[in-house]
Amino acid sequence: MKKINDLDLSNWKELTDVWTDTLWIIPNRDNSGAHSGYYHGNFVPQIPRQLLTRFTKQGDYVLDPFSGSGTTLIESQRMGRNSIGIELQQTVAAEAIERIHSESQPGIVADTFVDDSRTFDTNRILETYKIQNVQFIIFHPPYWDIIKFSDDENDLSNSKTLESFLENFRQAVHNTVAILEKRRYCALVIGDKYANGQIVPLGFYCMQVMQREGLTLKAVIVKNFEETKGKSNQQALWRRRALQNGLYIFKHEYIFVFRKDMTK
Numbered sequence: 159m160k161k162i163n164d165l166d167l168s169n170w171k172e173l174t175d176v177w178t179d180t181l182w183i184i185p186n187r188d189n190s191g192a193h194s195g196y197y198h199g200n201f202v203p204q205i206p207r208q209l210l211t212r213f214t215k216q217g218d219y220v221l222d223p224f225s226g227s228g229t230t231l232i233e234s235q236r237m238g239r240n241s242i243g244i245e246l247q248q249t250v251a252a253e254a255i256e257r258i259h260s261e262s263q264p265g266i267v268a269d270t271f272v273d274d275s276r277t278f279d280t281n282r283i284l285e286t287y288k289i290q291n292v293q294f295i296i297f298h299p300p301y302w303d304i305i306k307f308s309d310d311e312n313d314l315s316n317s318k319t320l321e322s323f324l325e326n327f328r329q330a331v332h333n334t335v336a337i338l339e340k341r342r343y344c345a346l347v348i349g350d351k352y353a354n355g356q357i358v359p360l361g362f363y364c365m366q367v368m369q370r371e372g373l374t375l376k377a378v379i380v381k382n383f384e385e386t387k388g389k390s391n392q393q394a395l396w397r398r399r400a401l402q403n404g405l406y407i408f409k410h411e412y413i414f415v416f417r418k419d420m421t422k
């Protein structure tokens with residue numbers, strides 16, 4: 159079978175920093191070099207690093223259709239993987255590219271297209287870099303309206319209803335998975351939300367969207383998170399609300415891993 163990573167399995171007992179469990183406790187964010195924790199709604203670099211270690215090889219192309227501050231692209235570049243981001247907001251993409259290129263690696267592509275992932279012509283990626291497909295996709299969409307990223311109506315965080323959010327997410331998946339190489343992997347990072355006194359399990363809804371798009375579910379990983387910027391200074395308030403209303407405070411989000419087995 160064709161190898162999908164650079165791990166030397168004859169040496170597997172020594173691969174202690176490659177995670178294989180479904181519970182990821184990451185105490186601190188890696189803020190080294192070009193990484194910047196400034197972007198509200200970014201993910202910790204350890205997430206793409208672990209996924210790229212398991213599911214990509216040097217020289218592969220990684221696609222991030224919601225690239226934001228460029229965490230995936232920075233990790234890809236450091237690991238000798240080429241990477242392409244798609245980001246709706248021009249200013250966010252430009253700021254990210256400046257940081258990413260501050261530690262660029264010779265011969266390694268790290269580039270961002272400013273566009274809508276639902277409708278972006280993915281052939282532009284294939285034509286620009288003279289490639290047939292990409293080898294890994296990491297989806298980190300807005301968690302619906304938890305953080306409003308912009309005023310743009312094409313921004314998934316401005317979806318008016320849950321149904322329209324899921325349909326917008328579906329379109330982004332459909333459009334980009336089309337250029338994922340067959341038998342290669344993609345991952346979704348997402349958390350849930352509360353609304354009107356109940357949980358809206360965005361993670362499981364989006365997981366099902368991807369399954370319905372024909373992707374094979376390979377892993378459901380739970381990752382901890384500590385307080386977000388939005389909730390800092392509000393810990394006591396959240397705890398009181400939880401005690402009063404029979405709720406539990408979110409301390410986790412999901413990483414779903416899929417493989418593209420279908421022929422389309």
Ligand SMILES: C[S@@+](CC[C@H](N)C(=O)[O-])C[C@H]1O[C@@H](n2cnc3c(N)ncnc32)[C@H](O)[C@@H]1O
Nearest residue numbers: 200201224226227229246274275298307313314
């Ligand atoms: C959760 S953030 C991703 C953060 C990223 N992983 C990082 O570490 O910085 C989601 C991003 O998706 C962007 N976005 C929202 N709707 C989009 C769309 N239709 N097409 C492309 N990007 C979109 C937002 O502007 C935001 O930057």
